[in-house]
Amino acid sequence: MITELNSKQVEKISKALGDPYRLQIMDMISKRKDFMQCCEVSECFNLAQSTMSHHLKQLVEAELLVAEKEGRNLRFTINREICEAYSRYIARLGF
Amino acid sequence: MITELNSKQVEKISKALGDPYRLQIMDMISKRKDFMQCCEVSECFNLAQSTMSHHLKQLVEAELLVAEKEGRNLRFTINREICEAYSRYIARLGF
DNA sequence: TTTAAATATCTAAATATTTCGATGTTTTGA
């Protein structure tokens, strides 16, 4: 089934991507074959743990990332479905 | 020639699209065959003229829109090149 | 040339976002 985003979702996704740290996080995780651990992501940035948590939450809430608990760890994967849907929405703007 | 966006550009474009008014503006203009006049865009929103000017400026600065002066009017067109480049960047995240 | 229309810019207030430190929760391992 093909996901169609409404404008509220597109706004939220855009906002999530409109920050240099969050964009870098997406880039990093997208380069992985599978997932990336939360603490591993955090190590790449010189930000407080609570700040990283906040950024990651926004990406998850925008559904760009999927978070899975694995014991006391958290694994993030790219939500391909949403990325593709967002990409299609944008492509249609420039039709 | 295929435009490749750097991450600063992607950030700026994302930020520009992360607002409900600006997203609506993009949607409206993208539905046109050709261009849309600035004052025509403004009429669709219940915002002060200076506020509209500000929003449109951000879309132009993100290069999502191209502005052309036509006498004392302003014509906006979608920058297809940039929309496609941004769309491709996003698509690659979800690879 | 004077006036009015279309747009831009400046300033300031209101609001939202970012960031951190402190603290809370959950889970693992000693």
Added chain:
DNA sequence: TCAAAACATCGAAATATTTAGATATTTAAA
């Protein structure tokens, strides 16, 4: 059980964005 690791949440300060009103600029039309 107890301590530590991984993560979340809360509160507050710093910063950025949104918005409008006032004013400036440019151009067309009377």
